[in-house]
Amino acid sequence: MRKSTRISAIGLSNPPEGPEPTKPFSTRFSLRSYARRVQLLTPQQRSAVSRTGFGNLLLVPNHTLLNKVFLTELMDAWSRERRPFVLRSGEEIRMTLLDAALILGLPVAGSPVSFTEEEPFSDLEESYGATKAKRKVAMSFLENRLDWIGEDVSEDFVRCFLLYTIGTFLASNDGKVDSRFLRFFEDLDEVSGFAWGAAVVDDLCQWLDKRKEHNVRLVRPQLQDHDLTFPRVCRWDNTKSKRGTSWFKDLDDDQVIWNSNLLLESYR
Numbered sequence: 001m002r003k004s005t006r007i008s009a010i011g012l013s014n015p016p017e018g019p020e021p022t023k024p025f026s027t028r029f030s031l032r033s034y035a036r037r038v039q040l041l042t043p044q045q046r047s048a049v050s051r052t053g054f055g056n057l058l059l060v061p062n063h064t065l066l067n068k069v070f071l072t073e074l075m076d077a078w079s080r081e082r083r084p085f086v087l088r089s090g091e092e093i094r095m096t097l098l099d100a101a102l103i104l105g106l107p108v109a110g111s112p113v114s115f116t117e118e119e120p121f122s123d124l125e126e127s128y129g130a131t132k133a134k135r136k137v138a139m140s141f142l143e144n145r146l147d148w149i150g151e152d153v154s155e156d157f158v159r160c161f162l163l164y165t166i167g168t169f170l171a172s173n174d175g176k177v178d179s180r181f182l183r184f185f186e187d188l189d190e191v192s193g194f195a196w197g198a199a200v201v202d203d204l205c206q207w208l209d210k211r212k213e214h215n216v217r218l219v220r221p222q223l224q225d226h227d228l229t230f231p232r233v234c235r236w237d238n239t240k241s242k243r244g245t246s247w248f249k250d251l252d253d254d255q256v257i258w259n260s261n262l263l264l265e266s267y268r
Contacts, residue, residue: 032062034060035060035062042153048158049162056104056105057105083205100201105231108197108198110193112194112195113195115180128160128179135180139176139177142164143164163185
């Protein structure tokens with residue numbers, strides 16, 4: 001009997017035979033929880049966060065989950081060698097710093113956001129529950145700390161909220177966020193001078209490389225409609241494509257790129 005070759009919704013031809021799909025992994029990522037947290041902020045707290053360069057993220061509305069089939073196919077199109085999404089037609093879709101700037105409204109120019117394993121352990125990391133052996137801060141710790149801070153507009157609030165934003169929205173994680181990010185929050189007047197958008201793109205590329213290597217599966221959200229046009233992530237549609245239609249046909253270039261991201265999901 002002749003075996004059929006399924007043509008994917010994004011123009012990728014899957015071979016009739018191949019490795020068994022891996023079990024979908026779970027994630028604690030939820031942009032709904034981030035949006036709910038943002039709703040609790042006072043105008044003064046919003047202003048304090050905005051001064052760090054993260055203000056546009058406060059405009060992002062709640063999400064709904066994107067079609068899992070489309071997302072899996074999109075991630076399968078990732079090329080570890082060249083780092084674009086490669087379509088069956090040979091067309092390549094790359095993630096750029098301009099994407100991060102326009103879609104997320106994050107700064108992409110400035111000092112790099114990078115650290116090494118040899119980075120000295122700081123008192124600030126210790127105050128957030130990290131240890132020299134395990135330089136991680138639990139998201140539950142940050143949530144409880146923000147609850148305790150309440151409506152206070154302090155440096156502790158800004159650092160805690162920014163680290164919470166990275167852990168829920170901008171960086172791949174396993175329910176914890178790397179405590180070394182706190183080094184960039186020591187002087188809050190300098191936070192906006194770092195290229196946070198570039199860090200998001202780099203982290204996403206690394207995650208996709210690892211996913212390609214280990215052949216894991218994940219779910220990422222799609223944004224609801226919104227009347228704002230910047231950052232562009234606020235204007236994405238929430239409509240679902242009918243069965244048999246192409247997801248790429250329904251999505252604009254921004255969505256094709258960042259529905260594989262949306263600032264960054266946890267992996268296990």
